Amino acid sequence: MIDIGSFKPDTVYTIYIAATPEKVWQALTAAEFSRQYFFGFAVELETRVGGSFIVRAPDGSLHIDGEVLACDPPWRLSVTWNVNWPGLVEKLGQTTVTYEIAQTGDAVRLTMTESHERELSEDILSGGRMGWPAILSSLKSVLETGKPLAIKMEPPLKMLAALKEMGIGVP
Amino acid sequence: MRKPEFVYVTYIETTPEKLWHALTDGDFTERYWFGVRLKSDWKVGSRFSMMRDGAENDAGEVIEVDPPRRLSYTFVNLSEKYRGERPARATFVLEPYGEVVKLTLTHEGFDEGSKMLPAISRGWPAILSNLKSMLETGRLLEVPFAALKMEEAG
Numbered sequence: 001m002i003d004i005g006s007f008k009p010d011t012v013y014t015i016y017i018a019a020t021p022e023k024v025w026q027a028l029t030a031a032e033f034s035r036q037y038f039f040g041f042a043v044e045l046e047t048r049v050g051g052s053f054i055v056r057a058p059d060g061s062l063h064i065d066g067e068v069l070a071c072d073p074p075w076r077l078s079v080t081w082n083v084n085w086p087g088l089v090e091k092l093g094q095t096t097v098t099y100e101i102a103q104t105g106d107a108v109r110l111t112m113t114e115s116h117e118r119e120l121s122e123d124i125l126s127g128g129r130m131g132w133p134a135i136l137s138s139l140k141s142v143l144e145t146g147k148p149l150a151i152k153m154e155p156p157l158k159m160l161a162a163l164k165e166m167g168i169g170v171p
Numbered sequence: 172m173r174k175p176e177f178v179y180v181t182y183i184e185t186t187p188e189k190l191w192h193a194l195t196d197g198d199f200t201e202r203y204w205f206g207v208r209l210k211s212d213w214k215v216g217s218r219f220s221m222m223r224d225g226a227e228n229d230a231g232e233v234i235e236v237d238p239p240r241r242l243s244y245t246f247v248n249l250s251e252k253y254r255g256e257r258p259a260r261a262t263f264v265l266e267p268y269g270e271v272v273k274l275t276l277t278h279e280g281f282d283e284g285s286k287m288l289p290a291i292s293r294g295w296p297a298i299l300s301n302l303k304s305m306l307e308t309g310r311l312l313e314v315p316f317a318a319l320k321m322e323e324a325g
Contacts, residue, residue, distance in 0.1 A: 016300035106313030
């Protein structure tokens with residue numbers, strides 16, 4: 001288990017959704033949901049602290065091979081979120097993502113916090129800053145309308161360039 | 172140190188024209204903006220007001236109007252708590268993104284130690300989430316204004 005007490009929250013995104021906490025939890029942690037709103041990526045979760053948190057790319061390859069740090073369904077999930085690119089963890093340190101789900105009236109407030117062990121450049125953080133609003137906007141649409149948003153997105157070039165410069169094996 | 176600003180991006184299945192209307196029409200804003208009616212003639216330099224129950228709660232100036240692409244205005248809350256604070260500038264950028272619209276809000280120009288900044292940081296995600304629901308489903312979120320705890324922020 002890693003000590004995340006000193007991690008810095010670099011990207012925070014809050015969105016309100018007309019759904020139950022259980023539905024939002026399911027959307028965040030089940031592959032059949034995540035494939036719809038997360039650019040075809042499949043989330044697999046072992047619902048216990050120390051369990052595995054996996055994200056597979058649409059071709060089935062391992063994108064994130066993470067660990068569950070906190071797990072309190074349907075209120076709180078914290079996982080390590082290290083993209084499986086060669087040298088990434090060594091060069092950037094660990095990344096964590098925490099979802100907090102709260103009941104507000106008849107809706108749910110979902111807050112996503114992406115934290116980092118080390119100080120990272122704006123270029124490197126741009127991937128999450130660009131991706132999360134699209135992913136979570138689409139998740140909201142899936143839960144409220146039954147269909148995701150048609151959003152196509154590639155990782156930002158400035159992020160890929162910054163990672164490459166650090167010697168990280170980007171695709 | 173990071174600039175004292177708030178940035179929020181959301182993607183909405185709608186058209187730029189409908190989103191522009193939703194951002195500028197007082198009858199429409201009153202529904203999703205927790206009872207806030209925006210009031211302005213939307214001419215650059217004109218007064219911009221946020222009305223709640225007939226009273227002007229916030230006021231500022233229209234800075235930029237380029238329908239349906241860019242809208243910018245300043246405002247500050249008129250209550251005692253925020254007295255002396257400079258009106259910060261909120262800019263909305265509406266961009267077609269495939270079949271949806273990308274909405275980027277940048278709220279900037281806050282004084283150091285601003286009490287408005289933590290309050291609006293609580294408010295915008297709820298307001299813009301409600302706007303997205305309204306445009307995509309025709310229904311509002313059932314979130315009571317008090318649940319945002321905007322007054323407790325800062």
